[in-house]
Amino acid sequence: MRQAAKLISRYFGLLIIAAMLLGFAVPGMFSWVVSRFMGQPVINLLLGVIMFGMGMTLTVADFKLVLERPLDVLKGTAAQFIIMPLIAFGLSMAFGLEEALMVGVVLVGTCPGGTASNVITFMAGGDVALSVTMTTVSTLLAPFLTPAITYLLIQQSVSFSPVSMFVNIVQVVLVPILLGLVIRSVLKESVKVVETYMPALSTLCIASIVGGVIGANATRIMESLGMIVVVVMLHNLLGYALGFLVGRLTGMERRKCVTLAVEVGMQNSGLAASLAAGQFATMPLAAVPAALFSAWHNISGSIFAWLVKSRESKTEEQ
Template structure:
């Protein structure tokens, strides 16, 4: 609801969120806002969430492999199939190559999936994103447009790893404080994401309207195919029903805020590159409740 209100305001008054795309002391404000969300995520994590890779190596390996193999390929295939503009192509690829988003944990809980696995998958995929996201992005679009994967690595490290480490440390030293803080973090994260989305949509209002049908169809397909293939491949891997549901949700829910931030930082001349991440954020939050209902209603989650 917060995101929809912010989008409505940005469409009526496009300049109201322009400040989101500005810089503060030489740093993109989007990066600062996203770092705040990642920090909030870090305060909800414990070291066990990362060590779970040794306790459930099969499920973690399956989830992370699908995350960084299937989603990028889906993105590339859709961009090619629909002959997207270069900016939209770059943005769509980035949506596919970033790690899973924290919203997947809430949807997994609502869908009665394996919440512990979901949290660990998000944590692990985020931890390795500074390496895999630049490499996979380079492989997919490196021949089309020039960018520095090393600079992208540094950006992700600054935006993701440092805030997570700070959040983990705070949770380790002051667990009771973080437990109280967590009551407010979902609302804070929603407001920050809504602000980022509104800023991107407001700045690109005319371009989005002119190409809205195509990019919206592509975003819906990207999300749907990610969910479907995640579930099917998890099923073929022999995991149980709860874990299949969890992996499917984890694959579909991307850290779209990070993709928008990377697009703004590393492809500043391609203004439309920020659009797919913003639209994906809107869609995945809207479709998440539907997905949770489908899994709860039509699948046996007691396995």
């Protein structure tokens, strides 16, 4: 079991891509993801498991970094919630996306950084401690900033309740994270056993969300596949580029710039898919950008990490 868990965690990107392809090929395979269990959307329960896993990995040291390096954390968090929402809205307008897809792209942009960014930062040789702290801080701010920014950007086009979204994020993000923190403090040393399996379980949950959203919308995705794929790719790649640029312009050293690029470019697409399904249920396509982003940013993140490490190796050789 332990070996299987390690393999799942190691190849998380491939599993998510496989889930996306299976969603297209065998749509009914993940139909349970878009159903309900005991009155709750299954997709929310899956996201809750992912956030619980995140809570289980947090320590007091992660929060100390906010006090020790507040300027670094502030730069990253500000870039996260300014750059990605504006790029999302700008690309939606530039490509003339239909209403549902525009909502989905904006939701991806207004969500906090994804936990996969910590892995990619490590692979790229970035500042992992800063990455974990930025992900944590942006996630804790999400109940307030995600509804507020989403409302500011799409209020002219789509009517929705920011208060309802706030409650939704508290339920599926904040509560599970706090529960994970509490259980970690209670279990203490025993938590290491749980930590062995939580990353694998989180990976399976993310893959299921991707497969479920893709499967439920396979036909409609194929009809508009070209345009939305281009938008999703540009959103992510511009996030990397502008995140790195902000780091450079604000005087950060290279490792921190790499971290900022990854944190800005990689979003919590699972949360975006959950919010789309819960807050914009009349727009099934709104969850599609999140599913595509989830698969794509794992591919691009791995390539980004490889390019950064390759460049560093060449520099050291010279």
